[in-house]
Amino acid sequence: MATSRPPAHATEPLTPHLRLRRIRQGDLDRPDVLRWHVDAEGYALMNEEPYSEADAREIFGRWVEAWDRDGYGYWLAERRDSGQLVGIGGIRKVSGPGGEPYNNLYYRLDPAARGEHLATEIAAAAAIFAYEWLPGMHVACRINPRNEPSLHTALRAGMRDIGEWREPSDPEDQPPSRLLRGPDVLTEPVEPGSPAYDDLARLWNRTRPSGQAGQAVGRHSAPAAPVELDKHLSACAAGSAHLVRLAEPTLDSWDDRTAHGPLLGVGLSNHVPDGADLVVDPAHEGSNLDELLAASLRSVQRAGV
Numbered sequence: 001m002a003t004s005r006p007p008a009h010a011t012e013p014l015t016p017h018l019r020l021r022r023i024r025q026g027d028l029d030r031p032d033v034l035r036w037h038v039d040a041e042g043y044a045l046m047n048e049e050p051y052s053e054a055d056a057r058e059i060f061g062r063w064v065e066a067w068d069r070d071g072y073g074y075w076l077a078e079r080r081d082s083g084q085l086v087g088i089g090g091i092r093k094v095s096g097p098g099g100e101p102y103n104n105l106y107y108r109l110d111p112a113a114r115g116e117h118l119a120t121e122i123a124a125a126a127a128i129f130a131y132e133w134l135p136g137m138h139v140a141c142r143i144n145p146r147n148e149p150s151l152h153t154a155l156r157a158g159m160r161d162i163g164e165w166r167e168p169s170d171p172e173d174q175p176p177s178r179l180l181r182g183p184d185v186l187t188e189p190v191e192p193g194s195p196a197y198d199d200l201a202r203l204w205n206r207t208r209p210s211g212q213a214g215q216a217v218g219r220h221s222a223p224a225a226p227v228e229l230d231k232h233l234s235a236c237a238a239g240s241a242h243l244v245r246l247a248e249p250t251l252d253s254w255d256d257r258t259a260h261g262p263l264l265g266v267g268l269s270n271h272v273p274d275g276a277d278l279v280v281d282p283a284h285e286g287s288n289l290d291e292l293l294a295a296s297l298r299s300v301q302r303a304g305v
Helices: 025-029 031-038 053-070 118-133 148-156 195-205 226-237 289-303
Strands: 018-022 074-079 085-095 101-109 139-143 160-165 177-181 184-186 242-247 263-269 277-280
Touching: 018 118, 025 031, 025 053, 031 053, 031 085, 031 101, 053 085, 074 118, 085 118, 101 118, 101 148, 118 139, 118 148, 118 289, 139 148, 148 160, 148 177, 195 226, 195 263, 226 242, 226 263, 242 289, 263 289, 277 289
Parallel strands: 101 139
Antiparallel strands: 018 074, 074 085, 085 101, 139 177, 160 177, 184 242, 242 263, 263 277
16 A cells, blocks of 8 residues: 655646646635535536535645645646636545545536546546556546546546445435446566466457557557567566556455456566557557556556566
């Protein structure tokens, strides 16, 4: 379980269109931020009621405290070109089932900024940040099944729908929320001939060309013969390369990391910036998994494990 604070330089990232910055005490008085959380229109598809202005200020105060306590939290999103504030979102450490902390994924846009995929930029950046700087902590969110735009955003950010989840506070006249969680990260060695090896080989061999040569993180450019995969795994065993696998999360793997589902992707790296292979199941391309793999590889390399 990750307990260290992420480095300050990594906590306020840029996306193609947005600057994501921490929430500060002075932001609590911004009428636009308050409006997003007290107007009924923004809660039409959610399993909760709008806040009163007093409650909204109290919640924002907790979010500011989270930054002071943990070194990260929800961001305010500003357009890079104009500085215009368009939304709020990111991840925040909360207490999960059994008291184990996890990172809650959250995003909310100003109504005028909807339709530009900015929520996806916020959610994807949050997931990438978590996988690189907060390894070992689940990333999850609960979404009303009627809230199709929010479900689509979470899936595009790399989250996976693992089933129904109802909290005691959820309205009984609303359907159970969908629980979405980021892929499980597997870093254990893979031995040839093991079931894990067979799963890895099947995924490796059904991939197709992706990416271009010379990128910061290379992509596996063609189906590989098993002997090529064996060379990669031998390098991992010798300590000169790293292996990360992403697997389908399940309700059971929340507590038992061995209870994961099928492989979604694999990344192999040998400490050379352009010497990494990222292989994502073709059925899941375009869902941020390649970026989560790259982030996980950077985290593993940094830890030297």
